[in-house]
Amino acid sequence: MPIVIFELPDGTQRKVTADSGTVLMRAAVSNGVDGIVAECGGNASCATCHVYVDDRHSDLVGPPNDVEDEMLDFTAAERRPTSRLSCQVQVSDALDGLVVHIPEEQV
């Protein structure tokens, strides 16, 4: 099963084992990673699961979908080129070792 590393704003890292096929948000929430709020439960409704994909992995993760792309303009923390909503990122074996950064604010 792929391992994903969530880096909190203070620099601490949480390494979690994610099931292939689940979404990144779920992997964070079910492992109690702070900073991924996911108020809507993963329906691309609330933009409170915003993450910055590490530069080394952004090509691998790919760009946001159309709805997500528009929503990312209104996240609480600033949008960056590597911004994604973690409820829209499917975890797969190809993402083993992925590092994502959690922004300061979600709501």
Add this chain to the structure above:
Amino acid sequence: MSGTNAGVVVVGGGQAGFSVVQALRGAGYEGPVTVFADEPRLPYQRPPLSKKAHTEPEGPGVDLVPESFYRERDIDLRLGEYVAALDTAACAVTTGSGERVPYEHLVLATGARNRPLPVPGAELAGVHALRSLDDALTIGRALTTARDVVVVGGGFIGLELAQVAQAGGARVTVVELADRLLSRAVSPQLEEHLRERHERDGIRILTGTAIEQIEGKDGQVHQVVTGQGPLPADLVVYGIGATPRDELAREAGLAVDDGVIVDEQLRSVSDPRVFAVGDCARHPHPHADGLIRLESVQNAIDQGALVGRRIAGGAAGPYESLPWFWSDQGPVKLQIAGLRASTDEVRVVPGDSDTPERLAVYAFRDERLVAVETLNWPAEHLAARRLLQQNPPVSPADLAGSTLGALARARRRKEVRA
């Protein structure tokens, strides 16, 4: 009985109760924390229950967090245990099994219960309401064979379930007593679009129609008799509102009026050691004229978090979170930001030719934007949530020929330049 070691007792294991304990430990609270959750399973999310057909006996993976979350944070999660009585003089609760548990702070997060369907035949097999995961599984299993489904109540849950049933291949009729859908919750302008969309999907909608009785054959529902004649039915699902579970507070002598009455700190107006959060709390709000009670995930999360932080001794001002809400009804994503009550001007902006499914309804009061309803336009909803919390408020003139998304982007550019 009370004392600094008695800790926090949370009554209720739904979204609001969970939010309380998450915030307590998140803010560094080190005293004992006990949660009484009357269902014998880990606290779970309710919104997904009405948005698809659930059939897996082990549940659809809707747990809020795994069991380890509670264990690692030393949260005493009492599943399947309820609180039978509250002794505010002694600062203790008594559980259903007679155990007495003292508290320093008590948080009521007891939620709401469905209004029963007040017609003959409501007890027949095949007539269901939805609140718990067990309800969702019962309905999910019934939907695998149902051919004619009658949904009683054109509210959020009813319309979500109507789309689920329709997608599963059943013939679906929604019966609503009021003369429009969602009459207390959304504008007539939005309702018109929504109704048309559901009807285009093949859902039959009868508004202004009463249910007279439900008739069965061999104890199983067979048809629903309405003011407009009988409707064949092998499954009836009703969602006609909910009432707060405030009886513990009432029996303990706390002020209750369709919900536990709390102040702007979400503290019972009768007892400073007792808080109420989520569906069961009736509270003041800077955007409302009187006390309000909200049934939403946002309200449950934000109220729970505020009380958790306050008890932990962290900074927590009055409760003033912007209310927001969503309902996914098949292909329609409906979202609301702000409180729509008592608006005096409404403007409707449809999507363009590339996005014909979109719609935004802007509601103003005294020349200020106070609420925004959207269909299939989450970005506009998010822009609304940002702008409704910013100064200066948005005026009708600001929005002339524009959208909130465009306005929010323009304001942000201005900030960056300044």
